[in-house]
Amino acid sequence: MTKSSTPKEPRKSSSGKQQQAASGAGGQYGEGNYEATRQYNEGMKKHVEEHDIEREARDAAPKSAAEEKEMQDAEREGRSRAKGRDGAGSDSLNGPDDAR
Numbered sequence: 001m002t003k004s005s006t007p008k009e010p011r012k013s014s015s016g017k018q019q020q021a022a023s024g025a026g027g028q029y030g031e032g033n034y035e036a037t038r039q040y041n042e043g044m045k046k047h048v049e050e051h052d053i054e055r056e057a058r059d060a061a062p063k064s065a066a067e068e069k070e071m072q073d074a075e076r077e078g079r080s081r082a083k084g085r086d087g088a089g090s091d092s093l094n095g096p097d098d099a100r
Contacts, residue, residue, distance in 0.1 A: 062068035
């Protein structure tokens with residue numbers, strides 16, 4: 001068998017079409033999705049205006065020391081798996097981003 005001397009065209013990836021389909025009609029997707037950000041902000045504002053946030057926070061608080069420990073353990077595990085974190089460092093759950 002002899003190889004053809006004509007260059008082959010590079011394979012065209014369908015990933016662009018898949019991304020377009022996933023984002024809906026050629027719209028933006030990911031962190032740059034301004035429409036989704038606007039919808040989120042409007043939804044958050046509406047929720048804050050229509051709900052008792054203080055009561056919701058109290059209702060979400062741990063009901064016992066055991067539940068508090070379970071929540072802290074779960075948060076610690078989640079933080080250890082977070083992108084960009086190596087899990088090393090302080091055991092304190094109150095980091096610079098936490099406003100507790």
